[in-house]
Amino acid sequence: MRYVYAFIFFILISIIFSSCSQSKKVEAEPLAVKDSVVVEKELFFGFDLEDYEVKYDTVQKGWTWNDLFAAFEVNQYTINSTAERMKDSLIGLKYILAGKPFMTFRAKSDTSNIPSHLIYQPDAFSYISFDFNSDSVDIRKEYRPIETTEKMVSGVIEKNSNLSAEMGKNFETYRMAASLTDAIEGVYAWSVDFFKLQVGDKFVVVYDEKSIDGQPYSVDKIKYVWFEHANTGLYAFNYTDSTGEVSGFYDELGNDMKRPFLMSPLKFSRISSAFNMNRLHPIYKTRRPHLGTDYAAPTGTPILATADGTISKASRSRGNGIYVKIRHNKTYDTQYLHMSKIADGIRPGVRVAQGDVIGYVGSTGAATGPHVCYRFWKNGRQINHRAEKFPKSEPMKEEVKPLYLEHIVPLKERLDREINNLRLVSVDEPEL
Known part of the structure; x- marks a missing residue:
């Protein structure tokens, strides 16, 4: 009987080893390693907003550098020296302007409640950075990415x-x-x-x-x-x-x-009175030819020479008011009436180029409001310049x-x- 048990035990051991040898060996798969993505923090004017507290404000009318730097508790000498350094050509800021935005930055870890940096924005393209962490204020002019x-x-x-x-x-x-x-x-x-x-x-x-x-x-x-x-x-x-x-x-x-000629002596305006041979004059109340085109515009609007030429007249008369006349060539002359004033350097004999400022819109002479009366001469006779067919350029x-x-x-x-x-x-x- 003892031999029978031994035989059965032997059979069981054989079966176990046989099944183990037939089983497939399963290897553990390596863990997939995903590419790590480093996300850069978005900075605000170079500052991490998780570390700084920001206060927004606007320069008020009548403010000086003292008002702008009031929150930083700096002495008058520092304020004056900083203001002088602002005039440097690299910064080019002589004074602050009312209505311009500025921001103060205070580190959240700072318990003094005194800000350490100031950002002043003089325009949409640049900003001035002030760092008050050192004895002398560090100033930098930065340009915003365009x-x-x-x-x-x-x-x-x-x-x-x-x-x-x-x-x-x-x-x-x-x-x-x-x-x-x-x-x-x-x-x-x-x-x-x-x-x-x-x-x-x-x-x-x-x-x-x-x-x-x-x-x-x-x-x-x-x-x-x-x-x-x-x-x-x-x-x-x-x-x-x-x-x-x-x-x-x-x-x-x-x-x-x-x-050769610009179509208008003004850059922006509206036509208030077109060339008309039978216009009722607004002042004299009689019908007389209006040998020109009126361009209404605010007083002081620059008046442009419509073509290259030489100043033949720069004077004043009762009807024309202050006016300038330009000789362009043997065929064409132009005249600009009712100016508020003649531009500096414009006098008879001076050469001007197309687009040069020769005067400014006004209402001198027989004018009811600010405008320039543009007159166009061809072979000594006034014509409607808008009906003239000018030659093309080369x-x-x-x-x-x-x-x-x-x-x-x-x-x-x-x-x-x-x-x-x-x-x-x-x-x-x-x-x-």
Whole structure:
């Protein structure tokens, strides 16, 4: 019997070892190691807000440096020396301005309740940093990061509207709308009278927009643009060749957008009285020819020479008030009336360039309000300058033109796509 038990035990041991040898060996899988991502803390003017307490305030009217530094408990000598150092060319800040924002920073670990840093923002682009941790205040001027983004804007001039108003529909701030309007007027200053726009005139503009913290603040430059005035479309492309000798805005054929005469002697205004041979004079109450175009604008608005020339008169008379007359060539003269004053250095015999300031809008002489009466002479006879067909500028150099025409192909295609969309929208919209 003892041998039987021994035999059974032997069989069981064999079975156990056999099953162990047949079982698969399972190896432990290595733990997956995930890539670690280091998230940089977002700093506020260089400060970690987890470590600092910030207080916001605004410079009040009549404040001096003493008021700005009051919370820092610094002596008068430190305030005076800091103010002097602020005038340094690297900082360029002579005084603080009412309404400008500033912030004070105090480390949360500091139990003195006295801030250690101040940030003053004189404009949207820069800020002045004051560090009061040392015996002498450390001053640094920093510039905020600027982002440049390509944008496209389009629109149609509606009834009782103008370019500025239509542009304003695309922006939250007047500054941006005015900046882009000014830039477009600069491109077409020789070919479009923006004081004589018509209902249905259209525009498409591609430009670079500058922004800070996602907020747009200015137009960097117009890259290319199309403007339709009186059913005539005008393309303009900003182009500079590899040598830099060819630079400016050119049309789709390579013609320079510049012309001998600007369409207006003012940059911003509105036409108050167009050229009229049978106008009722507002002062004399008689019908007499009005041989010029009145551009109403605030007193002091700069008046520009519409073309290169030589000052022939800079004087004053009863009807014209203070005025300037320019001789441009054997054919053309221009005259600018009712100025508040003549610009410094403007006198007979002085050469002026197109766009130079020659005087300022006023209401001297026979004028009922501030404006400039712009008169245009051709061969000694006054004419309506807006009806005159001026010659185009010299064309682009032939050796440069092929590269230019190739460069603008995709740009023009992009404009044309948007132009077609604009026309479709204009057709679909019901008339008011």
